[in-house]
Amino acid sequence: MFSADQRILITGASSGIGKAIALECVAQxxxxxxxxRDVQRLEEARQASSAPDRWISLQRDFLExxxxxxxxVRGIAQAHGKLWGLAHAAGEGVMDSLQGYDLASARRHFSLNFxxxxxxxxxxxDRRVGRKGGALLFIASAAAVYPEKGHLIYGAAKAALVAAAKSISQEVAPRGLRVHCLSPGIVDTPMEGRAEALMGPEYRQHQLQSYPLGFGRPEDVAHMAAFLLSEQAAWITGQNFVLDGGRY
Known part of the structure:
Protein backbone atom coordinates (compact mmCIF):
# COMPACT_ATOMS: atom_id res chain seq x y z
CA MET A 1 0.00 0.00 0.00
CA PHE A 2 2.90 2.37 0.81
CA SER A 3 6.52 2.70 -0.23
CA ALA A 4 9.45 3.38 2.08
CA ASP A 5 9.78 6.96 0.79
CA GLN A 6 6.23 7.70 1.96
CA ARG A 7 6.95 9.06 5.42
CA ILE A 8 4.05 9.34 7.88
CA LEU A 9 4.19 11.26 11.15
CA ILE A 10 1.97 9.58 13.76
CA THR A 11 1.29 11.07 17.19
CA GLY A 12 0.24 9.08 20.22
CA ALA A 13 2.19 6.17 18.75
CA SER A 14 3.23 4.51 22.01
CA SER A 15 -0.16 2.98 22.85
CA GLY A 16 -3.75 2.44 21.83
CA ILE A 17 -5.01 3.62 18.46
CA GLY A 18 -1.88 5.62 17.61
CA LYS A 19 0.35 2.61 18.17
CA ALA A 20 -1.93 0.41 16.07
CA ILE A 21 -1.85 2.93 13.19
CA ALA A 22 1.94 3.14 13.36
CA LEU A 23 2.34 -0.64 13.32
CA GLU A 24 -0.13 -0.97 10.43
CA CYS A 25 1.56 1.69 8.32
CA VAL A 26 4.97 0.11 8.84
CA ALA A 27 3.51 -3.30 7.95
CA GLN A 28 2.09 -1.76 4.77
CA ARG A 37 5.84 11.33 25.39
CA ASP A 38 7.13 7.97 26.64
CA VAL A 39 10.39 7.03 24.90
CA GLN A 40 10.57 3.57 26.48
CA ARG A 41 7.10 2.59 25.24
CA LEU A 42 7.97 3.98 21.80
CA GLU A 43 11.03 1.74 21.69
CA GLU A 44 8.97 -1.27 22.73
CA ALA A 45 6.51 -0.50 19.92
CA ARG A 46 9.37 -0.09 17.43
CA GLN A 47 10.78 -3.48 18.38
CA ALA A 48 7.31 -5.01 17.97
CA SER A 49 6.93 -3.57 14.46
CA SER A 50 7.48 -5.67 11.35
CA ALA A 51 10.29 -3.38 10.15
CA PRO A 52 12.06 -1.50 12.98
CA ASP A 53 14.39 0.11 10.44
CA ARG A 54 11.40 2.03 9.04
CA TRP A 55 10.33 3.30 12.50
CA ILE A 56 11.82 6.57 13.76
CA SER A 57 10.88 7.54 17.33
CA LEU A 58 10.30 11.17 18.33
CA GLN A 59 9.51 12.49 21.79
CA ARG A 60 7.16 15.41 22.43
CA ASP A 61 4.63 16.61 24.99
CA PHE A 62 2.10 18.63 22.99
CA LEU A 63 1.02 20.73 25.96
CA GLU A 64 4.51 22.22 26.18
CA VAL A 73 6.78 19.67 12.08
CA ARG A 74 8.82 21.65 9.55
CA GLY A 75 11.99 20.58 11.34
CA ILE A 76 10.98 16.93 11.01
CA ALA A 77 10.56 17.36 7.25
CA GLN A 78 13.94 19.07 7.01
CA ALA A 79 15.63 16.27 8.93
CA HIS A 80 13.89 13.26 7.39
CA GLY A 81 12.35 14.42 4.11
CA LYS A 82 8.92 15.68 3.11
CA LEU A 83 5.96 13.91 4.69
CA TRP A 84 3.37 11.87 2.85
CA GLY A 85 0.96 11.82 5.78
CA LEU A 86 0.23 12.87 9.32
CA ALA A 87 -2.06 10.91 11.63
CA HIS A 88 -2.87 12.64 14.90
CA ALA A 89 -4.02 10.16 17.53
CA ALA A 90 -2.56 11.78 20.65
CA GLY A 91 -5.24 13.01 22.99
CA GLU A 92 -6.72 12.77 26.41
CA GLY A 93 -10.25 11.93 27.44
CA VAL A 94 -11.94 13.39 30.49
CA MET A 95 -15.21 12.59 32.22
CA ASP A 96 -16.88 15.86 33.14
CA SER A 97 -20.17 17.68 33.49
CA LEU A 98 -21.61 21.17 33.51
CA GLN A 99 -21.94 21.06 37.28
CA GLY A 100 -18.25 20.31 37.65
CA TYR A 101 -17.09 22.63 34.86
CA ASP A 102 -13.64 23.99 35.62
CA LEU A 103 -12.25 26.63 33.28
CA ALA A 104 -8.57 25.73 33.71
CA SER A 105 -9.24 22.04 33.05
CA ALA A 106 -11.49 22.87 30.11
CA ARG A 107 -8.80 25.03 28.51
CA ARG A 108 -6.21 22.28 28.94
CA HIS A 109 -8.33 19.58 27.33
CA PHE A 110 -9.55 21.84 24.55
CA SER A 111 -5.96 22.82 23.80
CA LEU A 112 -4.87 19.19 23.55
CA ASN A 113 -7.88 17.93 21.59
CA PHE A 114 -8.44 20.91 19.26
CA ASP A 126 3.29 24.01 4.68
CA ARG A 127 4.48 23.56 1.08
CA ARG A 128 7.89 22.55 2.41
CA VAL A 129 6.43 19.69 4.44
CA GLY A 130 3.42 17.85 2.97
CA ARG A 131 3.82 16.04 -0.34
CA LYS A 132 1.21 16.48 -3.07
CA GLY A 133 -1.26 13.60 -2.90
CA GLY A 134 -0.63 13.07 0.79
CA ALA A 135 -3.13 13.09 3.62
CA LEU A 136 -3.80 14.52 7.05
CA LEU A 137 -5.84 12.31 9.40
CA PHE A 138 -7.37 13.35 12.72
CA ILE A 139 -8.62 10.78 15.21
CA ALA A 140 -11.75 12.46 16.52
CA SER A 141 -14.48 10.61 18.43
CA ALA A 142 -18.04 9.36 18.13
CA ALA A 143 -18.66 11.77 21.02
CA ALA A 144 -18.50 14.52 18.39
CA VAL A 145 -21.50 12.97 16.62
CA TYR A 146 -23.38 11.41 19.53
CA PRO A 147 -23.13 13.91 22.41
CA GLU A 148 -23.82 12.39 25.80
CA LYS A 149 -23.47 13.32 29.43
CA GLY A 150 -20.02 12.93 30.87
CA HIS A 151 -18.25 14.13 27.73
CA LEU A 152 -18.89 17.86 27.79
CA ILE A 153 -15.42 19.21 26.93
CA TYR A 154 -14.10 16.13 25.12
CA GLY A 155 -17.14 15.88 22.84
CA ALA A 156 -17.19 19.61 22.17
CA ALA A 157 -13.48 19.69 21.29
CA LYS A 158 -13.80 16.71 18.94
CA ALA A 159 -16.88 18.22 17.29
CA ALA A 160 -14.91 21.41 16.72
CA LEU A 161 -12.09 19.32 15.22
CA VAL A 162 -14.47 17.61 12.79
CA ALA A 163 -15.76 21.00 11.62
CA ALA A 164 -12.23 22.36 11.33
CA ALA A 165 -11.12 19.37 9.25
CA LYS A 166 -13.85 20.05 6.72
CA SER A 167 -12.73 23.66 6.42
CA ILE A 168 -9.06 22.71 6.17
CA SER A 169 -9.84 20.15 3.47
CA GLN A 170 -11.36 22.83 1.26
CA GLU A 171 -8.42 25.14 1.85
CA VAL A 172 -5.71 22.65 0.89
CA ALA A 173 -7.45 20.56 -1.78
CA PRO A 174 -6.15 22.78 -4.63
CA ARG A 175 -2.64 21.76 -3.53
CA GLY A 176 -3.49 18.06 -3.75
CA LEU A 177 -3.66 17.44 0.01
CA ARG A 178 -6.44 15.39 1.60
CA VAL A 179 -7.93 15.75 5.09
CA HIS A 180 -9.92 13.12 6.98
CA CYS A 181 -11.44 12.46 10.39
CA LEU A 182 -12.03 9.08 11.97
CA SER A 183 -14.51 9.11 14.85
CA PRO A 184 -14.36 5.82 16.75
CA GLY A 185 -16.87 4.73 19.33
CA ILE A 186 -15.60 2.81 22.33
CA VAL A 187 -12.34 1.03 21.57
CA ASP A 188 -10.52 -1.16 24.07
CA THR A 189 -7.49 1.01 24.79
CA PRO A 190 -5.65 2.12 27.95
CA MET A 191 -7.62 5.39 27.85
CA GLU A 192 -10.90 3.45 27.85
CA GLY A 193 -9.60 1.30 30.69
CA ARG A 194 -9.01 4.42 32.79
CA ALA A 195 -12.57 5.60 32.11
CA GLU A 196 -13.97 2.24 33.20
CA ALA A 197 -11.87 2.28 36.35
CA LEU A 198 -13.35 5.67 37.17
CA MET A 199 -16.96 4.82 36.31
CA GLY A 200 -17.08 1.26 37.64
CA PRO A 201 -17.79 -2.15 36.03
CA GLU A 202 -21.46 -1.33 35.39
CA TYR A 203 -20.35 1.39 32.96
CA ARG A 204 -18.84 -1.16 30.56
CA GLN A 205 -21.86 -3.45 30.67
CA HIS A 206 -24.24 -0.53 30.12
CA GLN A 207 -22.29 0.73 27.12
CA LEU A 208 -21.96 -2.75 25.58
CA GLN A 209 -25.72 -2.92 25.22
CA SER A 210 -25.49 -0.21 22.54
CA TYR A 211 -22.78 -1.95 20.49
CA PRO A 212 -24.16 -4.88 18.45
CA LEU A 213 -20.66 -5.78 17.23
CA GLY A 214 -19.06 -5.16 20.60
CA PHE A 215 -16.36 -2.63 21.38
CA GLY A 216 -13.67 -2.01 18.80
CA ARG A 217 -10.01 -2.96 18.80
CA PRO A 218 -7.25 -0.46 17.97
CA GLU A 219 -6.55 -2.51 14.85
CA ASP A 220 -10.11 -1.93 13.61
CA VAL A 221 -9.37 1.80 13.48
CA ALA A 222 -5.83 1.31 12.15
CA HIS A 223 -6.97 -0.58 9.04
CA MET A 224 -9.27 2.29 8.04
CA ALA A 225 -6.64 4.88 8.94
CA ALA A 226 -4.01 3.26 6.71
CA PHE A 227 -6.46 3.17 3.81
CA LEU A 228 -7.32 6.87 4.16
CA LEU A 229 -3.64 7.80 4.35
CA SER A 230 -2.85 5.81 1.22
CA GLU A 231 -3.18 6.64 -2.46
CA GLN A 232 -6.10 4.22 -2.62
CA ALA A 233 -8.17 6.99 -1.02
CA ALA A 234 -7.00 9.61 -3.52
CA TRP A 235 -10.55 10.83 -4.25
CA ILE A 236 -11.69 11.13 -0.63
CA THR A 237 -11.35 14.27 1.45
CA GLY A 238 -13.28 16.37 3.95
CA GLN A 239 -15.17 13.43 5.44
CA ASN A 240 -15.76 12.21 8.98
CA PHE A 241 -15.98 8.43 9.18
CA VAL A 242 -17.75 7.08 12.25
CA LEU A 243 -16.58 3.62 13.38
CA ASP A 244 -18.96 2.44 16.06
CA GLY A 245 -19.76 -1.26 15.70
CA GLY A 246 -23.37 -0.48 14.80
CA ARG A 247 -23.94 1.67 17.86
CA TYR A 248 -27.52 2.78 18.45
Whole structure:
Protein backbone atom coordinates (compact mmCIF):
# COMPACT_ATOMS: atom_id res chain seq x y z
CA MET A 1 0.00 0.00 0.00
CA PHE A 2 2.90 2.37 0.81
CA SER A 3 6.52 2.70 -0.23
CA ALA A 4 9.45 3.38 2.08
CA ASP A 5 9.78 6.96 0.79
CA GLN A 6 6.23 7.70 1.96
CA ARG A 7 6.95 9.06 5.42
CA ILE A 8 4.05 9.34 7.88
CA LEU A 9 4.19 11.26 11.15
CA ILE A 10 1.97 9.58 13.76
CA THR A 11 1.29 11.07 17.19
CA GLY A 12 0.24 9.08 20.22
CA ALA A 13 2.19 6.17 18.75
CA SER A 14 3.23 4.51 22.01
CA SER A 15 -0.16 2.98 22.85
CA GLY A 16 -3.75 2.44 21.83
CA ILE A 17 -5.01 3.62 18.46
CA GLY A 18 -1.88 5.62 17.61
CA LYS A 19 0.35 2.61 18.17
CA ALA A 20 -1.93 0.41 16.07
CA ILE A 21 -1.85 2.93 13.19
CA ALA A 22 1.94 3.14 13.36
CA LEU A 23 2.34 -0.64 13.32
CA GLU A 24 -0.13 -0.97 10.43
CA CYS A 25 1.56 1.69 8.32
CA VAL A 26 4.97 0.11 8.84
CA ALA A 27 3.51 -3.30 7.95
CA GLN A 28 2.09 -1.76 4.77
CA UNK A 29 5.52 -0.46 3.72
CA UNK A 30 5.63 3.15 4.97
CA UNK A 31 8.38 4.83 6.97
CA UNK A 32 6.83 5.97 10.23
CA UNK A 33 7.92 8.87 12.41
CA UNK A 34 6.32 7.79 15.66
CA UNK A 35 5.77 10.46 18.29
CA UNK A 36 4.79 10.16 21.96
CA ARG A 37 5.84 11.33 25.39
CA ASP A 38 7.13 7.97 26.64
CA VAL A 39 10.39 7.03 24.90
CA GLN A 40 10.57 3.57 26.48
CA ARG A 41 7.10 2.59 25.24
CA LEU A 42 7.97 3.98 21.80
CA GLU A 43 11.03 1.74 21.69
CA GLU A 44 8.97 -1.27 22.73
CA ALA A 45 6.51 -0.50 19.92
CA ARG A 46 9.37 -0.09 17.43
CA GLN A 47 10.78 -3.48 18.38
CA ALA A 48 7.31 -5.01 17.97
CA SER A 49 6.93 -3.57 14.46
CA SER A 50 7.48 -5.67 11.35
CA ALA A 51 10.29 -3.38 10.15
CA PRO A 52 12.06 -1.50 12.98
CA ASP A 53 14.39 0.11 10.44
CA ARG A 54 11.40 2.03 9.04
CA TRP A 55 10.33 3.30 12.50
CA ILE A 56 11.82 6.57 13.76
CA SER A 57 10.88 7.54 17.33
CA LEU A 58 10.30 11.17 18.33
CA GLN A 59 9.51 12.49 21.79
CA ARG A 60 7.16 15.41 22.43
CA ASP A 61 4.63 16.61 24.99
CA PHE A 62 2.10 18.63 22.99
CA LEU A 63 1.02 20.73 25.96
CA GLU A 64 4.51 22.22 26.18
CA UNK A 65 5.53 24.95 23.74
CA UNK A 66 2.36 24.67 21.70
CA UNK A 67 3.20 27.73 19.62
CA UNK A 68 6.30 25.89 18.38
CA UNK A 69 4.39 22.91 16.94
CA UNK A 70 4.28 24.09 13.28
CA UNK A 71 8.03 24.78 13.33
CA UNK A 72 8.61 21.38 14.96
CA VAL A 73 6.78 19.67 12.08
CA ARG A 74 8.82 21.65 9.55
CA GLY A 75 11.99 20.58 11.34
CA ILE A 76 10.98 16.93 11.01
CA ALA A 77 10.56 17.36 7.25
CA GLN A 78 13.94 19.07 7.01
CA ALA A 79 15.63 16.27 8.93
CA HIS A 80 13.89 13.26 7.39
CA GLY A 81 12.35 14.42 4.11
CA LYS A 82 8.92 15.68 3.11
CA LEU A 83 5.96 13.91 4.69
CA TRP A 84 3.37 11.87 2.85
CA GLY A 85 0.96 11.82 5.78
CA LEU A 86 0.23 12.87 9.32
CA ALA A 87 -2.06 10.91 11.63
CA HIS A 88 -2.87 12.64 14.90
CA ALA A 89 -4.02 10.16 17.53
CA ALA A 90 -2.56 11.78 20.65
CA GLY A 91 -5.24 13.01 22.99
CA GLU A 92 -6.72 12.77 26.41
CA GLY A 93 -10.25 11.93 27.44
CA VAL A 94 -11.94 13.39 30.49
CA MET A 95 -15.21 12.59 32.22
CA ASP A 96 -16.88 15.86 33.14
CA SER A 97 -20.17 17.68 33.49
CA LEU A 98 -21.61 21.17 33.51
CA GLN A 99 -21.94 21.06 37.28
CA GLY A 100 -18.25 20.31 37.65
CA TYR A 101 -17.09 22.63 34.86
CA ASP A 102 -13.64 23.99 35.62
CA LEU A 103 -12.25 26.63 33.28
CA ALA A 104 -8.57 25.73 33.71
CA SER A 105 -9.24 22.04 33.05
CA ALA A 106 -11.49 22.87 30.11
CA ARG A 107 -8.80 25.03 28.51
CA ARG A 108 -6.21 22.28 28.94
CA HIS A 109 -8.33 19.58 27.33
CA PHE A 110 -9.55 21.84 24.55
CA SER A 111 -5.96 22.82 23.80
CA LEU A 112 -4.87 19.19 23.55
CA ASN A 113 -7.88 17.93 21.59
CA PHE A 114 -8.44 20.91 19.26
CA UNK A 115 -5.63 23.48 19.16
CA UNK A 116 -2.86 20.87 18.96
CA UNK A 117 -4.24 19.11 15.85
CA UNK A 118 -4.84 22.46 14.16
CA UNK A 119 -1.24 23.51 14.80
CA UNK A 120 0.01 20.16 13.53
CA UNK A 121 -2.10 20.67 10.41
CA UNK A 122 -0.60 24.11 9.91
CA UNK A 123 2.86 22.59 9.96
CA UNK A 124 1.99 19.67 7.70
CA UNK A 125 0.21 21.83 5.11
CA ASP A 126 3.29 24.01 4.68
CA ARG A 127 4.48 23.56 1.08
CA ARG A 128 7.89 22.55 2.41
CA VAL A 129 6.43 19.69 4.44
CA GLY A 130 3.42 17.85 2.97
CA ARG A 131 3.82 16.04 -0.34
CA LYS A 132 1.21 16.48 -3.07
CA GLY A 133 -1.26 13.60 -2.90
CA GLY A 134 -0.63 13.07 0.79
CA ALA A 135 -3.13 13.09 3.62
CA LEU A 136 -3.80 14.52 7.05
CA LEU A 137 -5.84 12.31 9.40
CA PHE A 138 -7.37 13.35 12.72
CA ILE A 139 -8.62 10.78 15.21
CA ALA A 140 -11.75 12.46 16.52
CA SER A 141 -14.48 10.61 18.43
CA ALA A 142 -18.04 9.36 18.13
CA ALA A 143 -18.66 11.77 21.02
CA ALA A 144 -18.50 14.52 18.39
CA VAL A 145 -21.50 12.97 16.62
CA TYR A 146 -23.38 11.41 19.53
CA PRO A 147 -23.13 13.91 22.41
CA GLU A 148 -23.82 12.39 25.80
CA LYS A 149 -23.47 13.32 29.43
CA GLY A 150 -20.02 12.93 30.87
CA HIS A 151 -18.25 14.13 27.73
CA LEU A 152 -18.89 17.86 27.79
CA ILE A 153 -15.42 19.21 26.93
CA TYR A 154 -14.10 16.13 25.12
CA GLY A 155 -17.14 15.88 22.84
CA ALA A 156 -17.19 19.61 22.17
CA ALA A 157 -13.48 19.69 21.29
CA LYS A 158 -13.80 16.71 18.94
CA ALA A 159 -16.88 18.22 17.29
CA ALA A 160 -14.91 21.41 16.72
CA LEU A 161 -12.09 19.32 15.22
CA VAL A 162 -14.47 17.61 12.79
CA ALA A 163 -15.76 21.00 11.62
CA ALA A 164 -12.23 22.36 11.33
CA ALA A 165 -11.12 19.37 9.25
CA LYS A 166 -13.85 20.05 6.72
CA SER A 167 -12.73 23.66 6.42
CA ILE A 168 -9.06 22.71 6.17
CA SER A 169 -9.84 20.15 3.47
CA GLN A 170 -11.36 22.83 1.26
CA GLU A 171 -8.42 25.14 1.85
CA VAL A 172 -5.71 22.65 0.89
CA ALA A 173 -7.45 20.56 -1.78
CA PRO A 174 -6.15 22.78 -4.63
CA ARG A 175 -2.64 21.76 -3.53
CA GLY A 176 -3.49 18.06 -3.75
CA LEU A 177 -3.66 17.44 0.01
CA ARG A 178 -6.44 15.39 1.60
CA VAL A 179 -7.93 15.75 5.09
CA HIS A 180 -9.92 13.12 6.98
CA CYS A 181 -11.44 12.46 10.39
CA LEU A 182 -12.03 9.08 11.97
CA SER A 183 -14.51 9.11 14.85
CA PRO A 184 -14.36 5.82 16.75
CA GLY A 185 -16.87 4.73 19.33
CA ILE A 186 -15.60 2.81 22.33
CA VAL A 187 -12.34 1.03 21.57
CA ASP A 188 -10.52 -1.16 24.07
CA THR A 189 -7.49 1.01 24.79
CA PRO A 190 -5.65 2.12 27.95
CA MET A 191 -7.62 5.39 27.85
CA GLU A 192 -10.90 3.45 27.85
CA GLY A 193 -9.60 1.30 30.69
CA ARG A 194 -9.01 4.42 32.79
CA ALA A 195 -12.57 5.60 32.11
CA GLU A 196 -13.97 2.24 33.20
CA ALA A 197 -11.87 2.28 36.35
CA LEU A 198 -13.35 5.67 37.17
CA MET A 199 -16.96 4.82 36.31
CA GLY A 200 -17.08 1.26 37.64
CA PRO A 201 -17.79 -2.15 36.03
CA GLU A 202 -21.46 -1.33 35.39
CA TYR A 203 -20.35 1.39 32.96
CA ARG A 204 -18.84 -1.16 30.56
CA GLN A 205 -21.86 -3.45 30.67
CA HIS A 206 -24.24 -0.53 30.12
CA GLN A 207 -22.29 0.73 27.12
CA LEU A 208 -21.96 -2.75 25.58
CA GLN A 209 -25.72 -2.92 25.22
CA SER A 210 -25.49 -0.21 22.54
CA TYR A 211 -22.78 -1.95 20.49
CA PRO A 212 -24.16 -4.88 18.45
CA LEU A 213 -20.66 -5.78 17.23
CA GLY A 214 -19.06 -5.16 20.60
CA PHE A 215 -16.36 -2.63 21.38
CA GLY A 216 -13.67 -2.01 18.80
CA ARG A 217 -10.01 -2.96 18.80
CA PRO A 218 -7.25 -0.46 17.97
CA GLU A 219 -6.55 -2.51 14.85
CA ASP A 220 -10.11 -1.93 13.61
CA VAL A 221 -9.37 1.80 13.48
CA ALA A 222 -5.83 1.31 12.15
CA HIS A 223 -6.97 -0.58 9.04
CA MET A 224 -9.27 2.29 8.04
CA ALA A 225 -6.64 4.88 8.94
CA ALA A 226 -4.01 3.26 6.71
CA PHE A 227 -6.46 3.17 3.81
CA LEU A 228 -7.32 6.87 4.16
CA LEU A 229 -3.64 7.80 4.35
CA SER A 230 -2.85 5.81 1.22
CA GLU A 231 -3.18 6.64 -2.46
CA GLN A 232 -6.10 4.22 -2.62
CA ALA A 233 -8.17 6.99 -1.02
CA ALA A 234 -7.00 9.61 -3.52
CA TRP A 235 -10.55 10.83 -4.25
CA ILE A 236 -11.69 11.13 -0.63
CA THR A 237 -11.35 14.27 1.45
CA GLY A 238 -13.28 16.37 3.95
CA GLN A 239 -15.17 13.43 5.44
CA ASN A 240 -15.76 12.21 8.98
CA PHE A 241 -15.98 8.43 9.18
CA VAL A 242 -17.75 7.08 12.25
CA LEU A 243 -16.58 3.62 13.38
CA ASP A 244 -18.96 2.44 16.06
CA GLY A 245 -19.76 -1.26 15.70
CA GLY A 246 -23.37 -0.48 14.80
CA ARG A 247 -23.94 1.67 17.86
CA TYR A 248 -27.52 2.78 18.45
Missing amino acids: GATVLACA GMEEIPAW HTPCLLAQGFC
